[in-house]
Amino acid sequence: MPKIENVDAVIKRLQALKKEAKEASNISVQVGYTQSYAVWVHENLEASHAEGKSAKFLSIPAKEHQHTLSKIVTKIYKKTKDMKLALTTAGMRLLRESQKIVPIRTGALKASGYVSTEEEAEVNAKKAWEKGERVRKGPKRDPKTGRYLKKRRP
């Protein structure tokens, strides 16, 4: 009967890959917007928006760029063996593409975009919400004079 050499080494390598895959598959990353009206704007297909802006500002880029996003994850993971980094980088690319088409009125919705791992989601989502609120409220004014308290950028 022919002998197959190095079988044990192959089995060991496959087991190591299986363990690596299992650990990597437990990591996930969120991409989203935290303004309370984000879901409404995303789902409202009746609204008309400025040129280049639209509803479905997350699902459209996610679908259009799915191959690019999976290439980013594959490339980075191959290089670094860090799935968290790979997914976060892909998430940031998705957010960037999404922010190109997210409708803008005050800029709060766009500013409230975030990318985060599941464990850090609560903290990062809160920071994104606070940023969105700052943009929505605008620069602070003196209540008596109505003048801006901080120098505005030109």
Added chain:
Amino acid sequence: MAWENDLYDLPSDIVQQLLIDLGVGVAVTTGSETDWQVYSTAEPDRPDNCITVYNAPGNVDGSDAWGRMFEQYGIQVRIRADQETTAWRRAKLIANRLDTEVSMTSVEVGEVTYQVSSVNRSGNIIGLGVIPGSRRVAYTLNAMMSVRILSVSGTGTT
């Protein structure tokens, strides 16, 4: 040359008729306030409880050797009601019917008969909360539809 997957009608019009055939809504009667009339592309102000189907981005899955494109049509079904529970229950009913009762289903829109292979939901039912400027609430469900023309009246085309 028209391929069998060229559509004469909007995908939303096809799903509008499909929902009526599935018994989750009724045909529109102008001026009527009957609940659960099914609209296509535009949601009216009245009645409170209604269903509207919109066209949404779809998927193109390549082509065959003859250049025929394989396409899935995106649709969104919006369910509006005056009560949260009412809207949710209707949305769930629609989701269940689409999941379980649509498989190579024939739908007639005008003179054209379509065969809807499937309507696959692309996520959970999404609650939009209270609609701005009203006390009504809305839910949406998004899906991809695979459909082809079965026949056109008078031509016998298949």
